[in-house]
Amino acid sequence: MKITKIETTPFAIPYRKPLRFASGEVEVAAHVLVRVHTDTGLIGTAEAPPRPFTYGETQASVKGVIDSIFAPQLLGMSPLAREAVHAKLDRTVGNPAAKSAIDMALWDLIGQSLGVSVTELLGGYTDRMRVSHMVGFAQPGEMVEEAERVRDRYGITTFKVKVGRRPIQLDVDVCRALRAALGDDVELYIDGNRGWTASESAAALRALEDVGLLFAEELCPADDVLGRRWLAAQSRIPLYADESATKQGEVTRELLAGAAHGVSIKTARTGFTYSQRVLSQCSGLGVEVVIGNQIDGQIGSLCAAVFGSAFELTSRRAGELSNFLDMTDDLLAEPLRIERGELRVPQGPGLGLRLDEDKLAHYRQD
Known part of the structure; x- marks a missing residue:
């Protein structure tokens, strides 16, 4: 061939x-x-x-x-x-x-x-993943309404909350509103997309200690080298590297420098081959991971689910697999379905997809 x-x-x-x-x-x-x-x-x-x-x-x-x-x-x-x-x-x-x-x-x-399926080729651990849904910037009431709608319709109980605005109190209020509305059974974590400084991040994390966040992702820029180490050393909430860890060398740098406690793996930027290597690095160092999303459509979300379901470590947390719900349409002849908070991976050969x-x-x- x-x-x-x-x-x-x-x-x-x-x-x-x-x-x-x-x-x-x-x-x-x-x-x-x-x-x-x-x-x-x-x-x-x-x-x-x-x-x-x-x-x-x-x-x-x-x-x-x-x-x-x-x-x-x-x-x-x-x-x-x-x-x-x-x-x-x-x-x-x-x-x-x-x-x-x-x-x-x-x-x-x-x-x-x-x-055979790509999931089998990679590892074949399971045929499904729990789903995490991203909630983008809006006023607290709107963000709560979106999370409740997604929970009630799709059974999703893990939410990634976009933060990084100024004043930080707005994002603190959003997280508190989500916790109050959704209850303690729902998992929440935040993603700052490099929007805050290290000191702003520290203040926000202190204010959110009682909200019960799983972790906080990429709160300040990768170039803030000393600030990120200072923040990670004092934070009681685990910090995950995302944009700062786009390839293997960066993953090693962030983890060994003490600037992060976990890593977001995105197949959209490291494919299956290099994502597998990043996962091996994290596994060898005893570091937890999350399957991230690059605002993928259904094909990209399928790829993320295929990789995430292939390994035990990536299957522990809910993967970010639902951004396609925000699109008005997509290209798959058989659309992905999220039911009871899970996305099942198609079982056909390869990725098991068919285009419309x-x-x-x-x-x-x-």
């Missing part, structure tokens, strides 16, 4: 409402569908969600780097030659979403060729 073509299709699907957080705002899912074709007729599929305010990638840059640099290098290679593929991809710095989409599409191909070609034709931007 050889790679004969890598096809990139930009598409755009509106969100039901703007999603707001400290590092940016999105109104439309302007993503890139990546399909790797082979001489056997099999096609591997994945989704690249660019996040210019975090990694610098755009829809145009993802398509451009794959079409002009990556695809010509990979034509004629075997999808099984993942190490050789990554050696070629890594000659170009950055571009994590573009590289990850290619990697996941290759795993999809390998699973299809063997007649009519929807793709409607939303494509080229």
Whole structure:
């Protein structure tokens, strides 16, 4: 089996409402569908969600780097030659979403060729994951209303609360309102998207100690080296690295420097191959992880669920798998379903997905 073509299709699907957080705002899912074709007729599929305010990638840059640099290098290679593929991809710095989409599409191909699911190939621990839902910036009452609606309709009982605003009291009030409305059986954690300074983060964490947060994610920038260490040393709430730990070296740096107590793994930026290596690092150091989300559509959320369900460590916590609920539509012929707070992974070969070609034709931007 050889790679004969890598096809990139930009598409755009509106969100039901703007999603707001400290590092940016999105109104439309302007993503890139990546399909790797082979001489056997099999096609591997994945989704690249660019996040210019975090990694610098755009829809145009993802398509451009794959079409002009990556695809010509990979034509004629075997999808099984993942190490050789990554050696070629890594000659170009950055571009994590573009590289990850290619990697996941290759795993999809390998699973299809063997007649087994990617979850089985990776580890096969379980066939489902508990789901965490992200609640974006709004007034306390609106955020409580959204969380209650998602809990009542989908059975989700874990919520990621976006924080990082000034004054910090607004976000403190939001967390307290959510805890009061949802009760003690619901899990809450916060994500600052680098919006606060270390001192602001410390003040917020002190004010939230009695709210019962699972952890706090990326409250201040990675460049605040001493501030992050100072914050982690005194916080009674575990701190998780996200944007500061986008590749293996950064994960090692953050953990060994004492700047974080856990790591968010996102298949949208490390694919399956490098996500597996990050997970091994964390497991070897006795560090907990959470499966994060890059505001993925259903294809990206499926990839995150496929990886998260493959391993015991990633299955312990609810994964961030529900951002597609905020989109007005999607590209899968058989949409993902969240029932009783869980997302079951499709059992077909590879990723087990099938595209709705009519929807793709409607939303494509080229």
